[in-house]
Amino acid sequence: MAYRDYSDSNRRVGGFLLAAALAVATFGGVAAGAAGAGAPAEPAAAQQIQNSYADVLARVTPAVVTVRASRHTRAAQQLPFMDDPALRELFGDRFRQQQPRGEERVERGLGSGVVVTADGFILTNHHVVDGAEEIKVELNDGRTLTGKVVGSDAPSDLAVIKVDATGLPVLPLGDSDKVRVGDVALAVGNPLGIGQTVTMGIVSAKGRQTGLSDGSFEDFIQTDAPINRGNSGGALVNTQGELIGINSQILSPSGGSIGIGFAIPANMAKDVMGQLVATGKVRRGMLGVNIQNVTADLASSLGLNQARGALVSGVSAGGPADRAGLKRGDVITAFNGAPVTDNNTLRNAVARTRPGTAATVTVMRDNREQQFSVTLAELPVETARDDSREEPAGPREDTGGLGLRVQPLSPALTQRFNLKDATRGLVVTDVAEAGAGAEAGLQEGDVIEEVNRRPVSNVAELQAALKGSGERPALMLVNRGGASLFVPVRPRAQAPAR
Template identity: 45%
Template sequence: MGEWRKARCASALRARRRLERPMKSSLHRTIFYAILLGVVVGVVTTKLMEGWPRATADGGAPAEGKKASREVLHSQAETFRHAANQIAPAVVNITTIEKVRMLVGDPDDLFGFGRFYRNRRVQEGKRIRGIGSGFVFDAANGYVLTNNHVVDGGEEWNVKLADKRELQAKLVGADAQTDLAVLQIQADGLVAATIGDSDRVEVGDWVLAAGNPFGMLEQTVTAGIVSAKGRRGLGLSNYEDFIQTDAAINQGNSGGPLVNLDGHVIAINSAIYSKTGGYQGIGFAIPINQVRKIADKLIRHGEVVRGWMGIEVRELKASEARKLGLPPDRGLVVEGVYLRGPAHRAGIQPDDLLLEVGGKPVHTSSELRDLVADYEPETKLQVKLIRGGKEQVVDVQIGTQPKSWGR
């Protein structure tokens, strides 16, 4: 038993000696590999950090990133500045004045109770009816564009230019159905706005609104984007095709220009939607392409003379379209024909299905109305229709829209 114990001790001693040698060599290798690993990690880390942007002293964003951001902001600011400078000289403030008549007494008879009414007299005066904005669009002839509701009810109109000159204006013409008006001033050195193309405007485009908010903050410019196009059925006017924007528009901005980043006019600021009476991010502007047509008629005729067919229509139902093998949005059903009107004289009948007018497809009643209104009275148009399942073409001579139409 004791031998076995000794033998065990001896073998344990031999094993311990065998183990001591490997432990010493393993420690050396571990130290070597640790040093080597540290060197490798250091080299790799250094190489990686060489490719990283250097941090700023204040621990903020990388210097290169900040510089790039500043350049973008400066570029954007320069673009806004350019657009504002382009339109500013053309923007005007408009004050609409009406004449009033008042019965007044004699100051010396303040407490005499007007015995025998000997000193009573009628005194004429003036008062401001409204204040709005506008812009010069024809410098040679002094034409200024604005809204009808800015000039409506006035007998005199004062226009204040960007250079502070104040001039009396003449009303060339106004159109309540589109809420547009043209004034004319006589002055040298007028600067006209550059007219853009509203058909090229896209939702998301940056725009600037210029004008005279609240009648006292002259030459104010606000920025926003085009929020939507083709807004109709708002009840603001009879002919609606508004551009919606979130650029701040307030009372007094009416009639001012809405411009793109080139400073070109794409619309006229006209109205806002608000539950408070102030700006709430929803403004509406009349597209300049529509404005140009109306302005041209106002300048030539002093009023807008519109074409008229003399029919009432409704849109084609999907079930009706399927029976006829037509797309659901194709065609308008004639519901009524005004006696002795243009359509009646041409032979158009109730229940006819109108497909095209003047070679253009018609889909909605407002589309048909706008299309016909653009034609001069006595213009002859071909109307393609379906009657009794058969397609035919009818010639219609456009009439003049009655003055009370659509009111």
């Protein structure tokens, strides 16, 4: 039977491997030298550095376990001649389905987990147990128990396992909101299957996103405590021995630790775990808006003093935000009194709020602050779709220094670019590589619906709307794949006519 690790998958992001499994290595500790006579007193911060965390880890390590997941698969035995198009045409797909089945094999995955209740509930990663038919949990005392998945949540990459046991050592959950950049962090898990290992580092950053999945909810604690494959689902703890995160991912060019690891905050894990244990699923709130980050150029276009908040680029008709009075172009600056720094902050805050809750949303509209009470709906399961298309460009139009070819929306263009949700605007049919449009991120198939809050349906209207920008970037409302977003564009100066 063949072996393949399926629990710790890798993704390439910007030339790096984003390993959905976590890391180990050693962190250079601070050596304490003997203080000589007359030596200057150590500063208060230095006095807080410990020579050893053995006492803390003696309480932590018994509650960190190894999780081994397996499933049976059977690979199809491919007959080479069935790749011949003529034979497929003659015999059809039915013959291909009747070809001999390949050898059965067992896929095995390795990860870690954290015991959070004495009666056997264990936190780990969704990707560690996803699709598993059998789960074995190896306790720190040498026992191996059979585990059962109580619930698993892909958007947060969290899962809860239950083993039949009592009196298990438990790792207390800390308050991850109180974690500060620079705090010492200890990672515990079973990297590469070598056995339980402890590594040390600091909290490098908070609120990180990796973009491993479009539908994920990410608010990672970043740490340089080394983590590798097998650490997934293991513990990130503070110096009081409290769980502050569940190790989940690393960023690496090779798949091994380079000191960039990510852990799911304990507060998020606590919320997800509570719902999985109670109902086996996670319910999340939904505001009913499309949002994007406020960049410096967008802030300038909107007349804002700072690039903060979440810009509403679309409002779902009849949804919670629409019923409450929110509009496209609003900038959400606070949710239930908590500041919104970017769109990820808002997504996570809304997702943590239960459906049916009346939430207070603070927005900036026309440079005035307004508040709305929004009763959240329940976020449905989203489905991905591929809207990529390549079509020949139409005739070049003078787009006022944008470096674009555009054409008015028509049935032919709707069919070419699959623009089912577009009803008005100018279709981008070509983007010059070094043009202002490309620099701003415009793409072929985008539909420019508005420029500086003015609807555009032909090039003349586009040129007229661009003149209203002055020295600010032109603010474009773009329909991309059925979703609306604002794009700030700085037109290049036009050469004088000759």
